[in-house]
Amino acid sequence: MLKKIGLEKLNQFVSALMEKETLFAPVKGDAGVNFQEIKDASDVTLDFYNTLQSPKCVFFPQTDDMVRYSLKKGTTEIEEVLLDPEPRIVLGVRPCDVKSFEIMDKLFTGGGIVDPYWENRRKNTTIIGYAFDTVDPTDFYGAFDIHAADTAGSDVFLVKGEKNFLLKVITEKGEKLLGSVDVLEDASAEDEEYFEERLKKGPELKTRTLSLKGVAGKLKDMFGSPYWEKAAAPCLNCGVCTFVCPTCHCFDIQDETLFGEGTRKRIWDSCMFTDFTLEASGHNPRTQKSQRLRQRVNHKFSYYVTNFGVTSCVGCGRCTRSCPVNIDILTVVEEAVESV
Amino acid sequence: MHNPYIPIPVDVTKIVTEVDTNDIKTFRLSFVNKEDEENFKYIPGQFAELSIFGKGESPIGIASSPTQKGYIEFTVQKAGVVTSALHDLEEGARMGVRGPLGNSWPIDYLEGKNIVIVGGGFAFTTLRSMINYMIHDDHRSRFGNITVVYGAREPGLLIYKDELAAWEKRDDIDMYVTVDKGDETWTGREGFVPTVCKEVGPGSENAVTIICGPPIMIRFTLPVFFELGFSKENIYTSLEMRMKCGIGKCGRCNVGEKYVCKDGPVFSLAELDQLTPEY
Numbered sequence: 001m002l003k004k005i006g007l008e009k010l011n012q013f014v015s016a017l018m019e020k021e022t023l024f025a026p027v028k029g030d031a032g033v034n035f036q037e038i039k040d041a042s043d044v045t046l047d048f049y050n051t052l053q054s055p056k057c058v059f060f061p062q063t064d065d066m067v068r069y070s071l072k073k074g075t076t077e078i079e080e081v082l083l084d085p086e087p088r089i090v091l092g093v094r095p096c097d098v099k100s101f102e103i104m105d106k107l108f109t110g111g112g113i114v115d116p117y118w119e120n121r122r123k124n125t126t127i128i129g130y131a132f133d134t135v136d137p138t139d140f141y142g143a144f145d146i147h148a149a150d151t152a153g154s155d156v157f158l159v160k161g162e163k164n165f166l167l168k169v170i171t172e173k174g175e176k177l178l179g180s181v182d183v184l185e186d187a188s189a190e191d192e193e194y195f196e197e198r199l200k201k202g203p204e205l206k207t208r209t210l211s212l213k214g215v216a217g218k219l220k221d222m223f224g225s226p227y228w229e230k231a232a233a234p235c236l237n238c239g240v241c242t243f244v245c246p247t248c249h250c251f252d253i254q255d256e257t258l259f260g261e262g263t264r265k266r267i268w269d270s271c272m273f274t275d276f277t278l279e280a281s282g283h284n285p286r287t288q289k290s291q292r293l294r295q296r297v298n299h300k301f302s303y304y305v306t307n308f309g310v311t312s313c314v315g316c317g318r319c320t321r322s323c324p325v326n327i328d329i330l331t332v333v334e335e336a337v338e339s340v
Numbered sequence: 341m342h343n344p345y346i347p348i349p350v351d352v353t354k355i356v357t358e359v360d361t362n363d364i365k366t367f368r369l370s371f372v373n374k375e376d377e378e379n380f381k382y383i384p385g386q387f388a389e390l391s392i393f394g395k396g397e398s399p400i401g402i403a404s405s406p407t408q409k410g411y412i413e414f415t416v417q418k419a420g421v422v423t424s425a426l427h428d429l430e431e432g433a434r435m436g437v438r439g440p441l442g443n444s445w446p447i448d449y450l451e452g453k454n455i456v457i458v459g460g461g462f463a464f465t466t467l468r469s470m471i472n473y474m475i476h477d478d479h480r481s482r483f484g485n486i487t488v489v490y491g492a493r494e495p496g497l498l499i500y501k502d503e504l505a506a507w508e509k510r511d512d513i514d515m516y517v518t519v520d521k522g523d524e525t526w527t528g529r530e531g532f533v534p535t536v537c538k539e540v541g542p543g544s545e546n547a548v549t550i551i552c553g554p555p556i557m558i559r560f561t562l563p564v565f566f567e568l569g570f571s572k573e574n575i576y577t578s579l580e581m582r583m584k585c586g587i588g589k590c591g592r593c594n595v596g597e598k599y600v601c602k603d604g605p606v607f608s609l610a611e612l613d614q615l616t617p618e619y
Contacts, residue, residue, distance in 0.1 A: 066345050069393040075434060076393050080346055112602065113587045116341045220596075223616055250591035253345070253584045257394045264393065266345070269590070276592055279582045280398075280420030285619045295594075298616075303597035 001175065002192055003184035004164040012183045013165070014041040017089050020180070021126070024058045025091040026051055035090065046160065049136055050094050054246030054318060056104065058090045059121040060268075066117075067264040071257065081263075083120040089177065092130040092158070095150035095202075096141035096314040100246035101127070102153055106308040107249055117266075126177045128167070129154030131198060135205045138317035140330050142207040146314060149202030159198045166195045207315065210330050216305040218337045219298050227339040231332050232293040234325040239270035241319035241329070247300065247312045250276070271295050293332075301333055344587055347391035347436025348376045352429050353411060360496030363418045364462055365427060366403060369437060370411045380440065382406055383447060384469035385578065385606045388439025389586050390414060390426060398422035399583040399601070402440065403465040405472035407479070412437070415465045415499060441586040442605050445470050445550060445576065454484035456542045458561060460533050460553025461492050466578060467552055468500055475513055487542045491518040491533040491557075495526045516540055534560040544569035550576045562609070572609035579605045595619065 005013050017023050018038060025044040027036045033048040035055045065081040101122065108118035132148035141147075151157040155174030159166045166187060169175045178184065187195070242248040252269040256262055269276060272292050278284045286292050304312035313329070320328045354368035367390075371377035382388075382402055389397040398420070404413035418427045429435065445466070455474065459467045467490075474483050488507070492498045498517065508515045518529040518536045529536065533553065542549070549565055551558055558577065565575055581593035581600040588602035596616025598604065607615075 066343075067393070071394050078393060080343065083341065083343075107589060113344050113589075114341075115589055116343045120341065220616065223618075249589070251584070252590070253397060255394050255396050262394055266590075269584075269592070271591065277582050279580070280423065285581070291618075298596075299591070299594070303594065306597040 001169040001178065002187040002195055003167045003178055003181075004161075004187045004191055005167075005184050006164055007160070009183065010044065010046060010165065011041050013181070014038065014044045014091070016181045016183045017091065017177075020089070020177070022086050022088040023091060024055070024088060044091070046092055046130065046158075046165070049132075049134065050097075050316065050318070052318070052322070053244050054100065054316065055090055055093050055097050056100065056246050056249075058088070058125065059101070059118055060104070060249065062268050064117055064266045065263050066253075066266060069255075069262050069264065071260040071262070083116055084124070087124045087126070088121070089126045089128065091128045093127055093154070094130055094132060094316070095148065095152070095154075096139070096144075096146050096316045097246050098127060098129050098153040099141075099144065099146050099150075100314045100316070103247050103304075103308075103310055103312055103314070104249060106310065110308070126155045126173050127153065128156045128158055128174075129170075130158045131160070131202065132205060133160065135207055136317055136321070137208070138320040138328070139315055140208040140210060140317065141315035143210040143212060143315050143330075144311065144313070147202035148205040149199045151199065159195055161191070161194055161198075164191065166191055168195060208330060210334060212301075212311060215311075215333060215337055216302040218340045219302040219333075222336055222340045223294070223298075225336070225339050227336055228290040228294045231327070231335065232288075232290040235272075235289050235293055235327060236325060237272050237274070237289050237292065238324060239272040240322045240324070241327070242270040242272055242296065243268060244318040244322045246314060246316055246318070271299070293327075297329065297332055297336065300329075344438070345585070347389070347397075347438050348380065349373070350412075350435060350437050352431055352433045352435060355429070355431055358415060358499040358501075359462075363427075364415060364499060365418075366413055366415045366499075367426065367429075368404075368411050368413050369435070372434070377410070380412065380437075382412075382440035383444035384473045385445035385466050386440040386442050387466075387586075387605060388412070388414070388437050388441055389583075390416070390422065391436035391438060392422055392425045392429075393436070395425040396422045397438070397584070398426070399441070399586060401466040401469075401578070401605075403468050405469045405476065407473055407476040415462070415468075417462055438586060442601055443603070445606055446608075447473075450548055451482050452484065452546075454543070454545075454547040455486050456547060456549040457486070457488045457490075458533060458537060458549060458551040458553070459488075459490045460557040461497060462499060463552040463554065464490055464499055467550060468503070470550065471507070471513070472503075475507070475510065480512060484546065485542075486513045487516070487540065488513060489516045489518070489533060489536050489540060491520070491531075491536065493520045495519050495523055495528075514540075532560070533557050534564050537561055537564045538567075541568060544571075544574070548574045548576065552578055572613060575609040576606060577609070577612075579607060
């Protein structure tokens, strides 16, 4: 099923989605475009290359309340914060970011103990993927066999044409959503042709690339190499790479109390910070920034591959674009592997 | 949906100050709900997150044995925010526990073998769990000879003193308790743990040793066991690392691709050799 709506009618489409479910979509802010929960349909923009932060916040917000507690004299009252029950839609997710959800599923829900926060939101969310129409020189999603108009993982896939947005149903979940949005028109045969052409041309938009063959093992082999000191020399340990990353999942659990009332929450953390591994005794196994950069690169390109069979990177290029000292993870991996 | 991040409510029913320096206490925790008690099935060597709302959580090895019914025990040194708050608690206080977490001492592998337990200082908690488990009437026949070498810097720093005395009286466990330096009242053994291990010289045939202690003790004790003929597959220890979630999600306690919270904390020396040489 292919549907369409005029570019100028985006507002109507967004309003229709908001009537149905909680909507997360790209919003232009001072620093750039980011995913947000939408309160006003006119905030939404689909004119962006990619968002500054990844859409992981839809499933794994920067802070997530787990327990509310009240410290009373002699007793503590606690109340579990219930999981978000309401269904939601996330609109305008680029193909590489859609892929990141599947990678994170492996950690949070695949095997072992299931993370209820991630699972619950994943189950309740309909994803509207959004084809790229240009390539940024920092991107390298091609290395992971993702292309600019890759529909894999999306429930509905959106392509921006010259006059219309074209929307194709990919899954049953997507059909349920789109079937009941009546501001959409049926697409014409001409639209169908254009849409298929765009999907076909996806792989022709070439990103940078990298051969992943043997990388996990080679990174292990060169673990003790002085290369890491060289690579990490300019690093400021600001951690921005981990905060914008769609597959960085490390978190902290913190209690925040004010006048006896408090919340236990989980908060994004970063392996770039020195206190990430600091123990109460004062011992810290990763005091050097070279150790921490090595941890980040190896976690994504070696350890995750060993544990889950997939590289924990989608080549979205965010860390490279955001890094204040131009550390590029693709270059680091290439150089590290070559140094063996 | 089960939420693994929500602590189980427990009451502190007994607090024992273990050492003269007052910074190590054993906390006995009883479950508020009978159902939680039944679901909390653990094996010696596992740990749990002790949880105090307003302060946070701290991962601590379980010091009681599953053969002790109705409660669980943790021996905790006062070190950071959570453990300091724990030390300030009084009997009757309510707190939380998440667990049991991690793997355990390899009970199935240990069955039918002679067991040598070596502990140093405060790192004797999950070893105590293992000893109490093995010497329980239901389990004693499953294991061969049990030899325990336990040392501390001085007599006042030995933990579980009453139990040590009780074990000494039994004839089905060989106890070698030692201190680096005794005081005027000390009538027992003096000497470092590695030296005592050498004197005791347990046979390596069909035997496994479990070692926990400060790094310096472990460094000097291992060569003694290699000399006695113990292979790396038959020497076990337990690792510590900063943790938060305890279930392999939060990403901080890894050594290479292994997570101490879920793949450990127990590793054989052979397994440790395979780990990424991060530390």
